[in-house]
Amino acid sequence: MLRHIAGRVLWALPVVLGVSLIVFGILKMIPGDAAVVVAGTDATAADVQAIRHELGLDRPVYVQYALWLGRLARFDLGRSAVTRRPVSYEIATRVRPTAELAGSALGLAVAAGVVMGVTAATHQRSAWDAIASVGAALGVSMPIFWLGLMLMMTFSVDLRWLPSTGAGTTAQLILPALTLGAASTAIIARQVRSAMLEVLQQDYLRTAEAKGATRWAVVMRHAFRNAVIPIVTVVGLQLGYLLSGTVLTETVFARPGLGRLIVDSIRSRDVVVVQSAVMVLSITFIVVNLAVDVLYAYLDPRIRFD
């Protein structure tokens, strides 16, 4: 077990390095001179030269990459070309709205997805089952930004029940969380349904029923517990979608999170901020995936990695 975890952690290191290389490489391709952007419009050639030297842009590319990695590890990411504040500050203040959004969307998706999936599986071919399957098909096909705008139109503009923008209060979190969580709810519901249907056919469930266990006990204790593994897999796969989805959701609801920071910084050509924010989200994704992997080993006693 410990060896398995250690192995996974060791494997994550080259992946993080690879990701950092891609992020660094991609953003190195940006046309134009970063030093000119940082220097501003009324800088002299000498100013630009000084800034280029200060940023290390006059060094070979691989030295720049190594220096950037070193700074990344110390979370010393330089200053934003636009706000002039440290990038670490820009990111730190944006983490919370994004974490709240992704976390509540995930919670919602797991809770609603499991309830919908179990109901559909235990009431196979009923109206519930039909509604759940149509809902799942729509959920995965809906443009997330369209859903967000529709919810905003209904609940903020027409009904005036919930605020349409901003972050901080629970009321401001409801619509974005619903928007971001919808597609994942659909996918989780579908997976829960098929995993449950598979387990519900097993002989030991007939045994449980025969010995007089209540329907609830049969479904939850005997069936659901054995359907958990495929469910964890699909939840794990949703994490990347949820982290990516924050970009669109935060833009729709003007939520000051990391996703919105990335979009704004791309528009203002603030390369350092884009690079750092993309890196932070990617590392989060890798770490969470690692946690899901380790969780498997705990959940499924059949998995023994040697």
Place this chain on the structure above:
Amino acid sequence: MAVAVPALPAGQTPAARAVRQFGRHRAAVAGLAVLVLAVAVSAAAPLLAPYSPNAFDMSHTTAAPSRAHPLGTDELGRDVLSRLIWGGRNTLLVTGAAVAIAFVSGSALGVVAGYRGGAADTAIMRIMDVLLALPGFLLAVAIIAALGPSMGNVIIAIGVNSIPPFARIARGSTLLVREEVYVQAARTLGASERLIMARHVFPNILSPLVVEATLRLATAILTVSGLSFLGLGVQPPTPEWGAMMSIGRDYITSSPQLVVVPGLVILVVTLAFNMVGDGLRDALDPRHRA
């Protein structure tokens, strides 16, 4: 040297069976009809669109639907229906091109990795692992940040971020096919590696790749319109469904149809791709047959 193979009676070939199976999947047939219609309308845009997509009329901006403009006009007085028809052309073109790039390069990489094994396999699949370690949409956003927003760059960004699933599927299927008798026979006859990969391996792993491509089109169209919605994709004044919503957003209280309609169209087309994909999977993959 040709060996006479007795022909299967018509209607019993695997292809005929797959077509029959697909036909039984009603949602898939409906989805296919929607896609055929969407492609036909896009192709015939110059004939069907009542107005030029860029003809503006500042005296009739954000007009409500009327007989002259069935879906109203946008903020520059352009006919929304015409922009929707022309926009479909761009949205579908970009989506299709991106998935085509991913299909071709992903399959090629996967077949090489699976067939060659060894160092090539390790190198290719480790790169795929790293690409998969980046959340998909974020990778596309980062690529656009580097290349700049344009139609061609959206194709590249989404093409690149869709490569890994094709490579994984192609590699997995190649590992199975590699050991088949017909591949061994070709090898014994002295066929080159390239010929074996192209003529014997690739055609036999096509089914799962086609299913993946169809489902990928659904994801890709959402990414294309999402990037354009963020202002990172197809740029105005070029009509594109996501880009139309991006501008329509500012008029959401007065002219909601500017956002509602393009979104609904994206939803319907995405749903169609997903249904056709599910139908193809049932028809082509015996393990998924219900």
